[in-house]
Amino acid sequence: SNTGKYIELKNGFGETIHWTEYHSGYYGNAVNTQGVSMECIDPSNLSDESGNWIAATNSNKCTPGKINSVNRANPDKTIPYIKNTNIENNIVSIAVSESVNTDDLLDINRYNVNKSEYQIISISTNKPRNNRINLAFNRSVEQTDLTIELPILTDLNRNKQLVSEKIKLGKQITIQPEDLLINEIMYEPDQSNAEYLELYNNTDNPIELSEIGIATKNNNAVDKIEAIGPITIASKSHLVLSSKPEVIHENYSESTPENTIGYKLPILNNEGSTIYIIHKTTGETVDYVGYLPSWHTAKNKRNVALERISTDESSNDSNNWKSSLANEGGTPGRVNTKPSEPEEGNDAVDTAYRKPTIRISENAIEINYGTSDADTKCSAYIFRSSGVLISQILNNENVSPTGLFTWNKNETSKKITLGIYILLWEYYKPNGESVKYKIPFVIR
Numbered sequence: 001s002n003t004g005k006y007i008e009l010k011n012g013f014g015e016t017i018h019w020t021e022y023h024s025g026y027y028g029n030a031v032n033t034q035g036v037s038m039e040c041i042d043p044s045n046l047s048d049e050s051g052n053w054i055a056a057t058n059s060n061k062c063t064p065g066k067i068n069s070v071n072r073a074n075p076d077k078t079i080p081y082i083k084n085t086n087i088e089n090n091i092v093s094i095a096v097s098e099s100v101n102t103d104d105l106l107d108i109n110r111y112n113v114n115k116s117e118y119q120i121i122s123i124s125t126n127k128p129r130n131n132r133i134n135l136a137f138n139r140s141v142e143q144t145d146l147t148i149e150l151p152i153l154t155d156l157n158r159n160k161q162l163v164s165e166k167i168k169l170g171k172q173i174t175i176q177p178e179d180l181l182i183n184e185i186m187y188e189p190d191q192s193n194a195e196y197l198e199l200y201n202n203t204d205n206p207i208e209l210s211e212i213g214i215a216t217k218n219n220n221a222v223d224k225i226e227a228i229g230p231i232t233i234a235s236k237s238h239l240v241l242s243s244k245p246e247v248i249h250e251n252y253s254e255s256t257p258e259n260t261i262g263y264k265l266p267i268l269n270n271e272g273s274t275i276y277i278i279h280k281t282t283g284e285t286v287d288y289v290g291y292l293p294s295w296h297t298a299k300n301k302r303n304v305a306l307e308r309i310s311t312d313e314s315s316n317d318s319n320n321w322k323s324s325l326a327n328e329g330g331t332p333g334r335v336n337t338k339p340s341e342p343e344e345g346n347d348a349v350d351t352a353y354r355k356p357t358i359r360i361s362e363n364a365i366e367i368n369y370g371t372s373d374a375d376t377k378c379s380a381y382i383f384r385s386s387g388v389l390i391s392q393i394l395n396n397e398n399v400s401p402t403g404l405f406t407w408n409k410n411e412t413s414k415k416i417t418l419g420i421y422i423l424l425w426e427y428y429k430p431n432g433e434s435v436k437y438k439i440p441f442v443i444r
Contacts, residue, residue: 004250008128016128022053024328025253028436030055031381031389031424037062042074046156047098052076058432069432076157082150082165083258084239085206085232089140092148094133094167095258101154102130110151111135118146131258141169142230167232168206175286179203180212180277182289182315183238186305186330187268193251193303194244195268196260197275198332201233202311208232212286214241215276216266225278228263240332241265252332259333289315298323299419300384305330307337325422325440353427353435360441363409367393367423370402377428382407382421390421396428409443418443 004023011017026038037056045052051074056062058069080100086093104110108120119138126132135148146169154160184198197214201207209232213225233239240255241263242248248255268275274290291306295318298304305324313320324330325337354370367380380393393407409416420442427435 019128021129023250023253026053028054035061037064039063039068039070041068041070041072043071045074045076047076047078049076049098057428057434072433076155077159078155079159079161080153080155081161081234082153082167083234083237085167085169085234087142087169087210087230087232089142090137092135092137092141092167092169094135094150096131096133096153098155099130101156101158104151104154105133107151112149114147118144144169169208169232175207175212175279177284177286178315179286180207180233181287181308181311182275182277183308183311184240184305184324184330184332184336185268185275185289185291186303186332187273187291188270188302188304190303192247193329194242194247195265196240196242196248196305196330196332197265197268199233199239199241199277200308200311201235201237201239204235206232206234209239211280213278213280214263214265215278216268216273225280226264227280229261231261238333242332248332252328252330254334255332287315291321292318294318295321296323297420298384299417300388303329305332307331309336323420325420353429355437356423356425356439358423358439358441360443365407365409365423365441367405367407367425368403369399369405369425371427372401373427373429374401375430376401379424379426379428380405381424383424384419384421390416416443 004021006019006021008019009017022038027033027036030036033055038053039056041052041054054070056069063069078098081097083095083097085095102125105125106123108123111120113120118141120135121138122136124134148167148169150165150167152161152164179202181200181202182197183200186193186196189195208230209228210230211227213227215225228241238259240248240260242260243262243264245257245260245262248260249257270293272290272292274288276288277286278284279286293301295306296304301323306321307324309320309322331337352372356367356369359366359368369378376399377396378394378399379396381389382391382393383389391407393405420440423439423441425437425439429435
């Protein structure tokens with residue numbers, strides 16, 4: 001499937017040896033992926049994440065039966081952590097940030113529960129992914145003040161927590177205004193996408209959402225509020241709500257069932273609306289945003305999310321919102337893009353291949369580049385911030401070690417308007433590896 005698929009490799013006993021669930025994120029920041037294979041960067045890195053996959057960089061665009069063209073050391077140094085918790089009757093389902101070793105997790109004696117009358121009777125994981133732990137208790141744990149201490153989490157590359165994590169169930173922590181923030185809004189998706197709303201836990205504690213709902217205001221009246229449900233969002237973590245979560249999973253590489261859930265959102269009007277996070281019991285407003293299309297910093301607003309810039313600034317300051325700079329048009333489930341820190345490829349830091357600089361004149365863009373390698377090829381593209389390709393300046397062409405390229409804005413068939421644009425510059429090394437830079441610039 002071109003949109004992604006789960007693949008499993010089994011031995012003769014039916015046991016899973018390896019698995020992966022590829023998606024468009026496995027191509028990294030490659031622009032033209034037609035006929036290009038996805039390649040694993042470091043086979044010794046057992047973490048099956050998109051950061052260990054990238055598009056093939058050799059001339060054949062694939063390496064069947066050979067060492068991958070992108071092969072190099074790419075160690076995983078990320079420590080696993082709990083992302084959120086879901087409660088249903090006597091089952092506590094715990095989502096973990098990555099696949100983990102289950103040796104200790106399946107041992108009931110490794111868990112500590114603060115109330116003796118609540119006992120864990122069985123433990124399971126979502127094999128073979130092993131990034132969700134399901135604890136079955138001897139009685140319902142809904143609406144119960146309970147603390148569960150887990151074993152120390154260790155991922156497949158032996159990265160482990162320094163201390164064990166504790167999950168607090170129930171309502172020990174009262175949510176305060178601005179504890180939970182609206183962080184990203186996709187209100188005008190195209191036909192292949194869906195509306196979504198991203199929430200961010202701005203506290204140092206998990207927040208349980210069974211009494212939290214989303215509403216909009218029409219004619220000064222707040223719409224009917226539906227609770228999000230018995231799910232817990234971890235500290236400093238994101239949760240994405242969408243009526244079509246499967247569409248969000250398909251369109252965004254970092255969206256997973258753990259950070260994106262189904263929820264019937266109120267209508268997010270293209271002309272603007274006011275969205276509220278409300279505590280159903282108290283009626284208190286936790287956060288609200290009255291967004292407008294004029295908050296976008298990109299000319300093209302369709303299929304581009306509004307992203308919050310700072311969690312410390314006001315939710316209703318238009319200067320605290322901008323159009324997403326992500327290739328996919330949004331960043332549901334992960335950190336928002338920043339104008340000063342555009343997304344770059346995995347190979348973007350290499351002192352032998354200098355990051356190009358840009359000088360903008362009335363009719364042209366001057367691109368100054370440099371490399372210490374005399375045998376280098378380059379590709380260069382200009383995109384709108386929404387991801388629409390405007391111009392291809394170079395296409396895998398030989399270049400001198402240093403030089404200056406000029407892009408005339410009037411020589412493209414696409415209309416150039418005021419707004420944010422992105423230069424994608426890619427050096428190709430003689431060994432087949434590549435170094436990519438994404439550089440945003442503004443045409444005023």
